[in-house]
Amino acid sequence: MKSYWQYKFSGNIFFGKEALNELEHIYKKYAQKKTLIITDQGIKASGILQKLEDKLISYAIPYEIYDEAKPEPTNLDVEEVLKSYSNKDIYVVIGLGGGSCIDLAKMVAFMLNTDQPLDTFYHHTIDFEVTPIIAIPTTAGTGSEVTGVAVVNDLDKHLKVGISSEKIKPQFAILDPLLTLGMPPRVTACSGIDALVHAIEAFTAKDYSNFAEDYVADFRGATMMSDLFAEKAIQLITGSLEEAVKNGQNYEARHDMLLGSLLAGLAFSNAGTSMAHAAAYAVAGRAPSPHGEITGLMMPYAIKYNFSSNLSKFIELHRICIKESKGLDKNVEIFNYFIDLLKKINLPTKLQEIGVLRDDLPAMAKETMGITRLMNINPRQMDEKDLLAVFEMAFD
Incomplete structure (x- = not known):
C-alpha cells in the first residue's frame, strides 16, 4: 500500500472583485505577444468580452477573437479554430467563459504546437511545451481553470474523452465574481x-x-x-x-x-x-x-x-x-x-x-x-x- 502522497498545484490564481485588473501585471511578461481569445456569443452579448478587450487595448496587446465556442466542445470545433488561427503567430490563449470555453482554449493551446491529430492525445502524453493559457471563468462549476483536463466530444468516434496533462493547466486563473452575476x-x-x-x-x-x-x-x-x-x-x-x-x-x-x-x-x-x-x-x-x-x-x-x-x-x-x-x-x-x-x-x-x-x-x-x-x-x-x-x- 502507498505510504506517501503527492499534491500537484496549478499556476497562479487571482480571486476576488476586480481581479481582472491583474492582467496588467501578467502582460508585462507577454508584452506585444499576440493573444487568441476563445469565448462564446453569450459572453460577447453580456459585455464581458468587451471588458477584456478594453484591458488588452490599454496594454497595447494585439489579439484575435474566436467567439463561436459551443457547449461541450467537439473535435471539429478544435479543428475549426486551428484552421483559422494556426498561422497567426499566437503566443497566448485566453479561455473566457464557462468550462467549455476554457477546455477548448486548452486544446487549442497545445494543438498549436504539434502536427499530430487531436485523437493522438486521447491515449498519449503531451511531451512538448504548450502555448501559455490564461483562464477567466464566468461560471462557477467546472474548475477547469485549475485542472489539467480538457473534455472533448469526438463526433467521428462517437466518444467523449478527457485529455489529461499537467501541461494544460492554465498558467494563470483569474476569478472575478462580478463576471458571474x-x-x-x-x-x-x-x-x-x-x-x-x-x-x-x-x-x-x-x-x-x-x-x-x-x-x-x-x-x-x-x-x-x-x-x-x-x-x-x-x-x-x-x-x-x-x-x-x-x-x-x-x-x-x-x-x-x-x-x-x-x-x-x-x-x-x-x-x-x-x-x-x-x-x-x-x-x-x-x-x-x-x-x-x-x-x-x-x-x-x-x-x-x-x-x-x-x-x-x-x-x-x-x-x-x-x-x-x-x-x-x-x-x-x-x-x-x-x-x-x-x-x-x-x-x-x-x-x-x-x-x-x-x-x-x-x-x-x-x-x-x-x-x-x-x-x-x-x-x-x-x-x-x-x-x-x-x-x-x-x-x-
Missing part, C-alpha cells in the same frame, strides 16, 4: 451542482494509502490536502447554490459559488472523481443534457451505494449538509437531502426524465466500468452488476 438560473444550477459533485467525490474518494506503492495516475485518491479543499468547497456550495439560482445578482452567493468551484477544482484535480462522473460519460451518449445536470442526477445514488464503504467521510458529509437531523438513518437523510436540493434548483432526479431508456442501462454499466481512471477512485469496489443496480435505482 449575469449567469442564467439553469446554467447556474447545472454548473453549480457539478462543482458540488467534484467536491463530494474528491472528499469521499478512495484514500491514497489504499493504492499500490507503484500506482501512478493523474488521480491518486484523497489526501489531507484534497480533504481541506473539498470540505470547504462543500460548505460554500451547499450554503449558496440555491440562492445563486434564485437570485443571480446576489454578489455574496456568487462569490461563494465561484470560490467553492475553485476549491473543488483544486481538490478533484488531485484526488479525482468517481462513479457519478464515470456514469455521466455513459449517460451523455443517450441524453442531450448538460454534463452538470447528469453528474448531479447521479450523485444521490452514488452516495447511497458508497456510503458504507467510507463511513467516516460520509458521516462528515451528513454533518456539513444537514443542519437539523430528523433522526433517520444518515444514509437515507443525505440521499433525501440531495434529491431535495436537485428539485429546489429545478434539475431532474431520474434518468428517464432526461431521455435515457431502460434498455440502455446494461450498456451504460459496461461503458462506465471501462472508465477505469475514475472508477479506480470510487471508494467501494464495483462490477457491472453493481453499476446496473445503481442505474436501475436512478432510472425510475
Whole structure:
C-alpha cells in the first residue's frame, strides 16, 4: 500500500472583485505577444468580452477573437479554430467563459504546437511545451481553470474523452465574481451542482494509502490536502447554490459559488472523481443534457451505494449538509437531502426524465466500468452488476 502522497498545484490564481485588473501585471511578461481569445456569443452579448478587450487595448496587446465556442466542445470545433488561427503567430490563449470555453482554449493551446491529430492525445502524453493559457471563468462549476483536463466530444468516434496533462493547466486563473452575476438560473444550477459533485467525490474518494506503492495516475485518491479543499468547497456550495439560482445578482452567493468551484477544482484535480462522473460519460451518449445536470442526477445514488464503504467521510458529509437531523438513518437523510436540493434548483432526479431508456442501462454499466481512471477512485469496489443496480435505482 502507498505510504506517501503527492499534491500537484496549478499556476497562479487571482480571486476576488476586480481581479481582472491583474492582467496588467501578467502582460508585462507577454508584452506585444499576440493573444487568441476563445469565448462564446453569450459572453460577447453580456459585455464581458468587451471588458477584456478594453484591458488588452490599454496594454497595447494585439489579439484575435474566436467567439463561436459551443457547449461541450467537439473535435471539429478544435479543428475549426486551428484552421483559422494556426498561422497567426499566437503566443497566448485566453479561455473566457464557462468550462467549455476554457477546455477548448486548452486544446487549442497545445494543438498549436504539434502536427499530430487531436485523437493522438486521447491515449498519449503531451511531451512538448504548450502555448501559455490564461483562464477567466464566468461560471462557477467546472474548475477547469485549475485542472489539467480538457473534455472533448469526438463526433467521428462517437466518444467523449478527457485529455489529461499537467501541461494544460492554465498558467494563470483569474476569478472575478462580478463576471458571474449575469449567469442564467439553469446554467447556474447545472454548473453549480457539478462543482458540488467534484467536491463530494474528491472528499469521499478512495484514500491514497489504499493504492499500490507503484500506482501512478493523474488521480491518486484523497489526501489531507484534497480533504481541506473539498470540505470547504462543500460548505460554500451547499450554503449558496440555491440562492445563486434564485437570485443571480446576489454578489455574496456568487462569490461563494465561484470560490467553492475553485476549491473543488483544486481538490478533484488531485484526488479525482468517481462513479457519478464515470456514469455521466455513459449517460451523455443517450441524453442531450448538460454534463452538470447528469453528474448531479447521479450523485444521490452514488452516495447511497458508497456510503458504507467510507463511513467516516460520509458521516462528515451528513454533518456539513444537514443542519437539523430528523433522526433517520444518515444514509437515507443525505440521499433525501440531495434529491431535495436537485428539485429546489429545478434539475431532474431520474434518468428517464432526461431521455435515457431502460434498455440502455446494461450498456451504460459496461461503458462506465471501462472508465477505469475514475472508477479506480470510487471508494467501494464495483462490477457491472453493481453499476446496473445503481442505474436501475436512478432510472425510475
